[in-house]
Amino acid sequence: MKSTFVLLAALAAFRLPAPAQTVTAPAPSRGAADQIATKHGPLTVQPITHGSVVLTWRGKTIYVDPTGGAAVYAGLAAPDLVLITDIHGDHLDPKTLSGLTLGKALLIVPPAVAEKLPAQYQARVRLLRNGQRLDTLGLTVSAIPMYNLPEAADARHPKGRGNGYVLGLGGTTVYLSGDTEDIAEMRALRDINVAFVCMNLPYTMDVQQAAQAVLAFKPGIVYPYHYRGQDGLSDVGRFEKTVEAANPKIDVRLRNWYPAAP
Structure with missing residues (x-):
């Protein structure tokens, strides 16, 4: 019996190690990308977050406005341009910036952002x-106002501090609202092909204000x-219905900007 125990102990000592477990990194948490045809090739739109x-x-x-942590940008090309609209943490995020490859990038920012x-x-x-x-890299970047109404020195977004942007991409124009309300400068926009418009109370504007602004500049x-506002996600479905009922030529595209939201 003793020899049997010795034999079992020897076999245990020389047991082959189990194969290492293969760990696959999780896919980045972001919505699917869109492609939009332009005169000079496709424009790819990749939602990230917020x-x-x-x-x-x-x-x-x-x-x-790169935020959300560098991991959600995994697999995407390093930027040639970084546009930052304002000083708040959901637009200017040094921690995310520090994890990105910015060696070739120009950072286009308002002075208040540059200071930080x-x-x-x-x-x-x-x-x-x-x-x-x-004018840079074969495209144009124009800064336009973004601010709260009524105008006040103590507003969350006073006029002149942050930038909305209009990009000129070889005949295609893209508007990025930043944090704004239904301001005259947005309503006065013309010939915008693609627009990104905010809608979250109490920081910017409500769904109805956003819809009326979009119906104005078409x-x-x-x-x-x-x-995403103080009380959760805005009703973008209502925005879509309001806009398309009044002007069915405007293509409202609802995409998932909050893939991790419950």
Whole structure:
């Protein structure tokens, strides 16, 4: 019997190790991308989260308000341009920026954002104030106002601090509202092909205000984005119905900007 125990102990000592478990990294948590035809090739729209989106056109990649952590950008091309609209953490996120590959990127920002950027990015910063335009990398970037109504010095978003942006992509125009309300400057926009419009109380505007603004400037395609407010997600379905009932030529595209939301 003793010899049997010795034999079993020896076999246990020389047991082959179990094969290592293969761990597959989870896919990034983000919605599916869209492709929009333009005169100079497709424009790819990749929702990220809240007010963050990645645009790709003619081999150039544009990150807008990159937040949410670097992991959600895994697999996407490094940016050529980074546009930041305002100083709040859902637009300017140094932690996310630090995890991205920004070696070739220009950062286009309003002065208030530039003041808060870490020193390592300052050499790549290009300042744009409301009303200014920059031509770079075969496209144009125009800064337009974004602000709360009524105008007040203590508003969450006072006029002149942050930028909305209009991109010119070889004849295709893209509007990014940033944090704004139904302001005259947005209503006055013309010939916008693709628009990204915010709607979240109490920070920007409600669904009805956003719908009326969109009906005023008549973009070809509109994406509701930045629609998580103090009381949860805004009713973007109601936005879609309101806009398309009044002007069925406007293509309202509802996409998942909050894939991790319950």
